Amino acid sequence: MDGALPLPFTRLAADGTSRHIEREVAIEAPVAIEVNGLGYAVMMATPADLADFAYGFCLSERLIDAGADVIDVETHDAERGTILRITLIPERIERVLERVRHRVSESSCGLCGIENLEQALRPLPTLVATSTAEPAAVFRALEGLRAHQPLNAATGAVHAAALCAADGTIRIAREDVGRHNAFDKLIGAMARDGLGWDGGFALLSARCSYELVEKAVLAGCPLLVTVSMATSLAIERAAEAGLRLITLARSDAMLASGGAA
Known part of the structure; x- marks a missing residue:
């Protein structure tokens, strides 16, 4: 399966028996991202749908x-991982250079001063788009998500991000x-x-x-639903940007941030 590889294990049972088995394991490997020839980041990711990842990461x-700002994406296998080479239009080079400068500063120490704190919590745009999805649609999407997680079904070790229609159909x-990578791939x-x-x-x-909230806002997503709970900063950032937030979404109940569905 793409994104997984079979490995040997010994299955230990509660009754004291054991047997050798082979099981699919999710691949986690370094993906070195280069943007217009500059080393930008190294992410630990599943090396599948990397072209999608490139676009979403840049956004x-x-x-x-927009996607039209990307000229080309190339993947190259390396000894210990994958090199993801992204080429952007010339008009975006200055942004790349600016972010690379910040990243160099951020990686130099753990406490780099107020400039980096401001960079970490840059202002978010206010969302214009709205979602017409009702709670019933969210429950429908939750019920259908498993069918769209083949890699997790095989490995039990990966996250999923889904684009859902207003009626809850997973597109x-x-x-x-x-x-974060799963959401970038979806975006x-x-x-x-x-x-x-x-x-x-x-x-x-x-x-x-909060990072997932920021990705949602920057992608123009009007409603973000997560299976587990939100952090305080995620709720705060969502409110600032006008993002509807539903968390702890389970088959029987869910929490709408701010007390409104």
């Missing part, structure tokens, strides 16, 4: 405004060992295929961290 990093989904797939939210929402099989 989340605010390096591009597309992407998987990765990292919840990137939407950008590549010209798909919009169209009154729908995003469903993530993860806790709701």
Whole structure:
């Protein structure tokens, strides 16, 4: 299976017996991202749907405004991982250089002063799009998510991010060992295929961290639904940007942030 490889294990049972088995394991490997020839980041990810990942990563990093800003994406196998080479239009080079400068500063020490704190919590745009999805649609999407997680069904070790229509139908989904990567892959797939939210929402099989809220807002997502709970900063950032947030979404109940569904 793409994104997994079989490995040997010894299955130990409660009754004291054991047997040798082979099981699919989710691949987690370094993906070195180069943007216009500059080393930008190294992410631990599942090496599948990497073109989608490239587009979504660039959108989340605010390096591009739309999929059309990407000229080319190439993947190259390396000894210990994958090199993802992204080429952007010349008009976006200054953004890349600026972010690279910040990243160098951020990696130099753990406490780099107020400039980096401001960079970490950059202002978010105010959302204009709205979702018409009712709670029944969210429950429907939750029920259907498992069918869109083949890699997790095989390995039990990856997250999923799904684009859901307003009625709860899952349109597309992407998987990765990292919840952030899965969402980037989904956002990137939407950008590549010209798909919009169209009154729908995003469903993530993860806790709701502030980074996921920021990715949702930058992607114009009007409603973010996560299976696990949100952090305080995630709730705060969502409220600032006008993002509807539903967390701890389970088959029998869910929590709408701010007390409104």
